[in-house]
Amino acid sequence: xxxxSKIASVALGSAVLLPFLGAGVAQAAxxxxxxxxxxxxxxxxxGSGTAMVTVNGTRIDVTMAANGLLPDAPHAAHIHFGADAxxxxxxxxxxxxxxxxxxxxxxxxxxxxxxxxxxxTGDTSPKSGLAVDRFDTAPGGKINYERGSINVxxxxxxxxxEGKAVVVVHGVDHNNDGKYDxxxxxxxxxxxxxxxxxxxxxxxxxxxxxxxxxxxxxGTSTPNNEGMLLLGGGLLxxxxxxxxxxxxxxxxxx
Amino acid sequence: MSDITKSGGRRGSIAAAVTVxxxxxxxxxxxxxxxxxxxxxxxxxxQSAPSVTPAPSSSPPSPTSxxxxxxxxxxxxxxxxxxxxxxxxxxxxxxxxxxGVDTKGIVDLGxxxxxxxxxxxxxxxxxxxxxxxxxxxxxxxxxxxHVDSKSGPAVFYRLGSLKKGATVSVARKxxxxxxxxxxxxxxxSKADFxxxxxxxxTKGRAELRLITCxxxxxxxxxxxxxxxxxxxxxxx
Numbered sequence: 001x002x003x004x005s006k007i008a009s010v011a012l013g014s015a016v017l018l019p020f021l022g023a024g025v026a027q028a029a030x031x032x033x034x035x036x037x038x039x040x041x042x043x044x045x046x047g048s049g050t051a052m053v054t055v056n057g058t059r060i061d062v063t064m065a066a067n068g069l070l071p072d073a074p075h076a077a078h079i080h081f082g083a084d085a086x087x088x089x090x091x092x093x094x095x096x097x098x099x100x101x102x103x104x105x106x107x108x109x110x111x112x113x114x115x116x117x118x119x120x121t122g123d124t125s126p127k128s129g130l131a132v133d134r135f136d137t138a139p140g141g142k143i144n145y146e147r148g149s150i151n152v153x154x155x156x157x158x159x160x161x162e163g164k165a166v167v168v169v170h171g172v173d174h175n176n177d178g179k180y181d182x183x184x185x186x187x188x189x190x191x192x193x194x195x196x197x198x199x200x201x202x203x204x205x206x207x208x209x210x211x212x213x214x215x216x217x218x219g220t221s222t223p224n225n226e227g228m229l230l231l232g233g234g235l236l237x238x239x240x241x242x243x244x245x246x247x248x249x250x251x252x253x254x
Numbered sequence: 255m256s257d258i259t260k261s262g263g264r265r266g267s268i269a270a271a272v273t274v275x276x277x278x279x280x281x282x283x284x285x286x287x288x289x290x291x292x293x294x295x296x297x298x299x300x301q302s303a304p305s306v307t308p309a310p311s312s313s314p315p316s317p318t319s320x321x322x323x324x325x326x327x328x329x330x331x332x333x334x335x336x337x338x339x340x341x342x343x344x345x346x347x348x349x350x351x352x353x354g355v356d357t358k359g360i361v362d363l364g365x366x367x368x369x370x371x372x373x374x375x376x377x378x379x380x381x382x383x384x385x386x387x388x389x390x391x392x393x394x395x396x397x398x399x400h401v402d403s404k405s406g407p408a409v410f411y412r413l414g415s416l417k418k419g420a421t422v423s424v425a426r427k428x429x430x431x432x433x434x435x436x437x438x439x440x441x442x443s444k445a446d447f448x449x450x451x452x453x454x455x456t457k458g459r460a461e462l463r464l465i466t467c468x469x470x471x472x473x474x475x476x477x478x479x480x481x482x483x484x485x486x487x488x489x490x
Contacts, residue, residue, distance in 0.1 A: 211370045
């Protein structure tokens, strides 16, 4: 009985296995990544968010949602990557000047330079890194961003799928007065206060899970019942045989 | 002559007794296999459709719900109405009262070489995708657990019988509890798994995915051929 069901399941299994392997390969190549955006150390932001970047060759599709940002102020948002960077979000120890905040220079060793500007319209190259009129202004402190078919270099595409790229949303309000101001100038653009460019929330793009999960060992599975059905059915068939024998014997006696 | 009759009669009665035994045992096994008490529950079609949300105007007017939904819900002030959201904190325990799940010590899960989420090594524990959002944060937090071990039911044995509207609560390391409500429960073939639907962006909502195995068990691979996935969103 056992042998029969084993043979049957091996035959069935090999038929099931082929498309199974094929699916695994296809999904590994499609390159969906997600970042959980969390407050950057020392910068006093309470916000959070998620970003999803799907890589197709050298084209990427990006969706991003965030909240808890300074409302109605432009928030520059980028994908950062540097071969020499740590591929991380900055930590308190990155505050090189010891001024108690993390600015863009402090963030560099952690996440590297801008490789994609997540603008709402127009150019998406690093050149648009501070195109404040084309970034989301976070009405109500919230960003709900979606942009498809952004062209990137193959190196950037590879960095994203390998978990080395970092999404950063900039713009903080250190003094809680509801706007970008203060005497400290941005180290990227001296015409802007540092509040406008300091990193607010940040997350590393990591591969999203692909495919299902193997979460069972079969101890309660249906095939056991099928085996039971086959065994039971076999016994009933045998009963027909012995029953017929009994009937014949009974007939002979008469 | 009498000898033959005698032995024939004896053989006849032995055969009759064997017939009765075979009928009883065989019948019992057939009945038991059909009753299916051992197999884990699977979600029915009604549970896999998304719940009707009160917001869209396209939903048919219902005399009982329309007055309350019109006044009870405040209009979304901006285009981005994300619902409740929590800060990051790792899950420590999971409760799903309607299916008797109450599990502590949630383990971290990673991805295998093919990008698949690895299952907990312990059949008695649930695990979460530690590289993704924590339950309560933006995005799809993922908690997976086994449906069964080699010997019997495991943590998510009854996940397939979970119903829309059921509550799921996740206690977190920071002492807070993330409470979710189930939107739908569906069964997907692992060979054609909807990766984006399950793990993809949630358009800003804090959501939860509960995953276990379902469908038939393939003895040759040692795995079930389907996954059961419950989709839930954060309520408080």
